[in-house]
Amino acid sequence: MHEFAHMQGSEAAFRQAEFAERQTRAGRAVREAGFEALIVTSPETIYWLTGRQTAGYFAFQALILPTDGAPHLLVRRLEKPGAVANTWLADIAAYEDGEDPAEALARLLGALGIACPAMELGGWFVSPLLAARIAASLKLEALPDGSTLLPPLRAVKSPAEIDAIRRAATYAEAGMRAGLEACRAGSDENAVAAAMLGEATRAGSEAMAMEPLVSSGPRSGLPHMTWRRRQLEAGDPIFLELAGSHARYHAALMRSAWIGPPPAEARRMMDCALRALDAALDAIRPGAPCSAPHEAAQRVIDADGYTAAFRKRIGYSMGIAFAPDWGEGALLSLFSGVDRPIEPGMVFHLPATLRSYGVWTVGASETVVVTPTGAEPLSSLPRACAIL
Structure with missing residues (x-):
């Protein structure tokens, strides 16, 4: 050398x-x-x-x-x-x-x-x-x-790693705010994606391990769809998710929005998703198994009759990421049967989403750092469905 x-x-x-x-x-x-x-x-x-x-x-x-x-x-x-x-x-x-x-x-x-x-x-x-x-x-x-x-x-991050993830979270929030502001009738999915990518990058984000997810109308009801030039219309549901990246460490954020008032069923599903997210966050405690947050969220979802609209884990580890994935989901999941104890210094992304497949997706997510007393969300962005 x-x-x-x-x-x-x-x-x-x-x-x-x-x-x-x-x-x-x-x-x-x-x-x-x-x-x-x-x-x-x-x-x-x-x-x-x-x-x-x-x-x-x-x-x-x-x-x-x-x-x-x-x-x-x-x-x-x-x-x-x-x-x-x-x-x-x-x-x-x-x-x-x-x-x-x-x-x-x-x-x-x-x-x-x-x-x-x-x-x-x-x-x-x-x-x-x-x-x-x-x-x-x-x-x-x-x-x-x-x-x-x-x-x-x-799985347990050092102080230097957590600092990088905190920085990444600020980039993701900047991108999400810009994406929501770009959602309006007459615009299109590409404009929303450009706003998210542009503002996250201006805020400091390096290359992301996966592109932002941007979908509207019936496309928003399909998992992991992203922009395809579709024009936004009055009455559209919109699904947005992205991760910011700092020194290859990622923090993700997801929000849903509606151009105009959502249908009553979408409001009920959104309320359920947010309560499930709260339950999962409350269950993140050092010493609890990684299955506990998922089971807490699942109980809320099952009680409201939306089991079939969920069918996934509530969260996964975040940290280093290279394409094609921004998470460390293969490393550690918040899911049934995962017995590893939660420890301070772990970092998780919890996307609480409910879907009417091919119609809409509602929900919100948080990237959180596990502290000695619980979970610290890294975003201050309101979780409620944005009505635009």
Whole structure:
């Protein structure tokens, strides 16, 4: 890395000590699992351990995490200068375009004297074919799976991580306010999306791991729809959701709106969704299981007869995110059967939505930080359905 040494850490998101502490905890987890090293492949976990971030993570990258000592990073040659600038790592290897990254990884492992590492096999960015090539390059029938070792370590955020999420929440709120202000008859979904993206970016947001969700009219009753040039009309329901991003840490926010008075049934559903959200927030307490907020919300929804309009978890972890998802929902959910105790420093997004499918969606969400006494919402935006 000698030719780029002058850039080391110049683009790092946090102090070197923050990453060193994470690496120490991660190495201990690998050692306690009985492995000599772990090959980390998910961009979120590589970032959590090192600060490595780029829009070029579509190209193979791997972090070799030994049980003791500093990690070793392998990236595409084009990505090496950015990897040096993003991280405090002293050992960054590169493979050339046209070179098989599986063979490059095997050579690096051989040079380090690592014969049978575990590997994150459950992520989105390593195909079964590539994993098989890596194993073959190491002359192994298969690599042990270490996918479950590090995600639990990311669930409780450090003060530096929480500060980043708080900043992201201010960007999301700025974008949501602008989106609501842009909702009026005669405008269109693209104008609303542009307002949300523009204001969140002006407020400070970096690239978001997923685009804002903007849908109106009957489209608003379909999950995860986004803008398609539809013109807004009097009587339309509107669904808006976005996340702000600071140093790859995300905070999300969702609101619903109506151009003109909502129908009586929509008002009843909105009232139910807001009471369910309140119940879930009240149930977030250190020591309570992660299932408790979901079950509290579900009781409210079931009692009002809207079970079929919900059919999902009440929330999920928030933190580091790369496309295609702005949440850490694969890391930790607020849902039935999730027994992990809630701890101070966890961060969750709770979207309390009820749908009349293909007709409308109503509800609101909050990103919250778990404190020693409960849940602290990071938005001051009113939750009631905005009547425009």
